[in-house]
Amino acid sequence: MSNPARRTNPGYGRWTPFWFLAPAVVALFLIGIYPTLFALVTSLRQYNLTRSRDGFPFVGLANYQAVLSDPTFWDTLARTARFFLVVMPVEIALGLCVALLLHRPGLNFLRALARVTLVIPLATTYAVVGLLGRLVFNRDFGVANSFINLFGFPALDWLGNSAGAFAAICVMDVWQWTPFCALIFLSGLSMVPVEIEEAAKLETTSHWALLTHVQLPYLLPGFTAMLILRSADVLKLFDVVFTMTRGGPGAATELISIYIQRVGFRVFDLGTASAQALLLLVITILLARLYIRFFYREIE
Amino acid sequence: MASRSNGRILHGFGLLAVFAVAIFPVYWMVSSSFKTQTDLLASPPVWLFTPTLGNYAEVFADQKVTSAVVNSLIVAVFSTALAVVLGTPAAFALARYDFRGKSDLWFWFISNRFISPIALALPIYILAQGLGLLDTHLVLILVYITFILPIVVWICTDQFRSIPKELEEAARLEGASQFDIFWRIYLPLGLPGIAVSAIFGFIFSWNELLYALVLTRRDVQTAPVVATSFMSGYELPWGKIMATGTVIVLPVTIFALLVSRHMVRGLTMGATK
Amino acid sequence: MKLVRNTVSAIAMIAAGAIASAVPASAAWDIAKAAAPYKGTQLNVIFLDRPGYRAIIKLLPEFEKQTGIKVNYEIVPYENTREKEVLNFNAKGDLSIALVDLVWIGEYAENGWIVPVDKFTADASITDPNLNLKGFFPLLLDAFGSWGGKTYGLPFDNYSGLLFYNKCMLKDAGFDKPPATWDELAKTYAPKLTNKDKKQYGYALQSLRGETQSADSFMRSLWPHGGSLLDKSFHSNLTSKESQAGLKFRQDLMQYMPPGVVSWDHAEAVNALAQNQVAMITEWSAFYSTLTDPKTSKLGDCLAVAPEPTGEAGRLPALGGFSLAVASQAPEKEQKAAWIFIQWATSEDIAKPYVEAGGVSGRMAVYDDPAIKATFKFVEPMVASWKKGVPEFRPRFPAWPAISEVVAEFGSKMMLGEVTTENGAKEIGTRMEAILQKEGYYDGKKALLQ
Incomplete structure (x- = not known):
């Protein structure tokens, strides 16, 4: 970049980037543009499939108004935020611990074994995770209660009460996504040049100092990526919760996407559901921008 | 010295714990799939039991699960392959060239992953119905590209950026074209990143439920759709459900295990430079 | 031929x-x-x-x-x-x-x-x-x-909704016939059939949020006690004395139900009866085959079937x-x-x-x-x-799916004790009336059909 000669003659034509980019851009655009525009237009209409006899008149921003003044929308959004704030720190902390364990030299067989098994939760079908959750957290024949009995606690009716069900979906999410965080952290750790790490180890015996001074810069980009992907995923989280609790009992596990699905495909009020989904998209984009601004170096 | 060996024990213990926790739920699923209904509903749950193959016999008795696995395989392989073919050149351009609006373009790619399928399911359904694409592999493949491509672009851009520029300059002096550089240098050296993005692409499309529920009917029902179909609320044949779960999770897990050695090297997520 | x-x-x-x-x-x-x-x-x-x-x-x-x-x-x-x-x-x-x-x-x-x-x-x-x-x-x-x-x-x-029960458990508790009224079920049968230490319960009512909550649980509690969802002018009837009595009845009965029925769907309720964990359930007739199948049920000859009990308003079983x-x-x-x-x-x-x-x-x-x-x-x-029965056990008008969602949400919240039956009824009432208003039932645009 500092080389002036390269600036004048980068070695490629003006249109070269275009040709490399065109296929992906065109494909995404062609597949995505119609549905996205359709959703945008739908969000401006009264669009209820079960009232198709009334037609689908334009109503301006009425759907957005309705969504913003709908207490359930805000409740479910707040619940989703709470879910994120519970699972994300746990996943980051556990993920980092796991990554450090895997990064530490020695015990090669165990390390390889543990690393390979990390892939299993990631690959497990979300819908199956939910079904599994229903089996594991069953009050009578669930294995979760066997474990807590082992530690001397009485059996819990996990899915039958609000706090238990919320905890149960958190546990399943942490199980499934901690490995993802761990792998990203691990690759960050392995980017630290060996000489620097060795030199630092000679100077300090404190793991904490090593982590914050030497390794942290290499972990931050992955950390941002994690935040962005997990935020987007939690806002879209549907399969696991739907198969596990359907958003119940009461509204204890009704996350925002469960609610939108309910409005969109149970009540069939697609005008409102589209408005909700687009608002959610805006929130996700804002969050992602925020993370990038604070943690990520912009792509040059 | 004592603290050293203590550390070693702790390290080993920690690794074992990681292994046990990561594998336990899946172990529970697999072992449940060999239980009879009576063993499954035993309270407290039983750990030792006489295994039965009855659940698998039931699962394979009708074609549904087998054909669902085949459908998922077709959709996942093709959507991932297409996304890689389309995404790697784009990632190359984003990693190597300077042009205006680059970071916005990069973000636009990523943001395609943010859209909730609930908003797009209906428009896509109507479009697919009009084009006669409902209940075909093609429609799922095309739709899945929209959320695999962002992952491919993201991971591969980061991976390509970690490749030293000197290699490229040497090639250029020998008269290599831009495409040669991409094809001969970046693709082979970026393989770990490409592999990781392919793994994630494969996992995501294998597991996708919402679009598949809406867009498929008889012929191309995918594995997750079939898995949820046993959960009719009417009967809960846990053994059969767990056997189906095992059958569905197995192929993708094996695939992921096979390529897992790339996993760490490829997930740089911008951690270079 | x-x-x-x-x-x-x-x-x-x-x-x-x-x-x-x-x-x-x-x-x-x-x-x-x-x-x-x-x-x-x-x-x-x-x-x-x-x-x-x-x-x-x-x-x-x-x-x-x-x-x-x-x-x-x-x-x-x-x-x-x-x-x-x-x-x-x-x-x-x-x-x-x-x-x-x-x-x-x-x-x-x-x-x-x-x-x-x-x-x-x-x-x-x-x-x-x-x-x-x-x-x-x-x-x-x-x-x-x-x-x-x-x-x-x-x-x-x-x-049709039916009362499936475990004849043997009833007999052990001293009953040689099923309860004829809901009152009898709650006051006489359920207490004697419940033994929480042995994890045995008198009755279970499947109440998972969804159509199971609104149809099987909520509406089943209203009708026999003379309550209903709507009055003649299509306004909420849930705060009426009869409707409240029905909802309170369900709340009281919960002490004889297994904890967690709020998360139970049909499968769980049927299974609880099949595994001798509860003595009585009210379920759809179609579950007969599941309950008689030795592969899924331990009941054997203990299984018996009766019509749902009657309430003050007569026998109004789920339909x-x-x-x-x-x-x-x-x-x-x-x-x-x-x-x-x-x-x-x-x-x-x-x-x-x-x-x-x-x-x-x-x-x-x-x-x-x-x-x-x-x-x-x-x-x-x-x-x-x-x-005999009520076709509108659940209203069959186009607004029902939307109303069912509301009923399911607050119905299960009532059971969890997150809202009182009165407040829950009010919440359902306002939301339901807003839906019906939109449908045009209150300005004479639409015939009051359910």
């Missing part, structure tokens, strides 16, 4: 399993001849993964052989059925037959997605002279198939079921072929093989058959339940 039919005894038929072969062709009506112009037509329909559908699938080859009409069924979980159908009808898709849950009939009829049967009955060439609409239980034909005085669908998969109706989006020829299929699937001739294959027919005549009565213990209480 007649001779063959007479020599084949009912028992031999079951043993042979060759059920369909015994369906007779009446002299005046030859289904093959009627179907000849539609030979090769493909019909598309959605089925559920339930006994009634498995039964008809077993019989289907015979129909296809006789008529040359092909029936393509797509098996969908109940939860997704309406979603699939509504999308299909809106996109002018390929479904030729609508599977209509009784609570969808208003919505489907008012949107013009299904065709009234009189369009077809007027055409003698495609109508079975023995169609005999009067042969259906009037309650079923009315509730499952009719809207605004017009008949659209014929009852196909039929349910549910599906009818089959011709979809108006289908081309004319396909509609006629669909009509031939629907008549066949719900005909009096097929009723017996259908019941024997695990289905529950909506025809009255078949239940007079002594062989059927003897084999299927649920028949008598079910027939008793269908003699």
